[in-house]
Structures are given as structure tokens and as C-alpha cells.
Amino acid sequence: MAETTIEIRDNGPYLVKGSYTLVDAEGKAFETKDTIALCRCGHSATKPFCDGAHKREGFASAPRAEG
Numbered sequence: 001m002a003e004t005t006i007e008i009r010d011n012g013p014y015l016v017k018g019s020y021t022l023v024d025a026e027g028k029a030f031e032t033k034d035t036i037a038l039c040r041c042g043h044s045a046t047k048p049f050c051d052g053a054h055k056r057e058g059f060a061s062a063p064r065a066e067g
């Protein structure tokens, strides 16, 4: 069975690794790679992908799972 991992990077994007399909609101698929970085800060010029703008904007978020 395919496995997908979504890793929350401290002060940065969501890293999506594994087998997945990323679609827009109309169900059209984006071209993707084995690992992609999705913008979490809202400042990327290439949404839904991260372009590094989170660093320039000083985005700060480092959530931790309990347990």
C-alpha cells in the first residue's frame, strides 16, 4: 500500500512525500514530484507551492504533535 507523509516544517511549508494527487478546486491535477513543498504562510507567488517567501516574511509556526 502506498504511503504518504505530510511533514510540517518549522517556520516553513508542508512537505508532501510519497504517493498522492494534488488537485485544484475544479479537480484538475497539478504536475508534481515525489516530494513537494506546499505554502503554509500565504506569501508564495507560486501557490500552492512554496517559493521560499516564508523566510523573507518572517513566518513563524512550529507546531508539535502531542504524544
Ligand code: FES
Binding pocket: 012, 013, 014, 038, 039, 040, 041, 042, 043, 044, 049, 050, 051, 052, 053, 054, 055
Ligand atoms: S511556506 Fe514557503 S512561501 Fe509560504
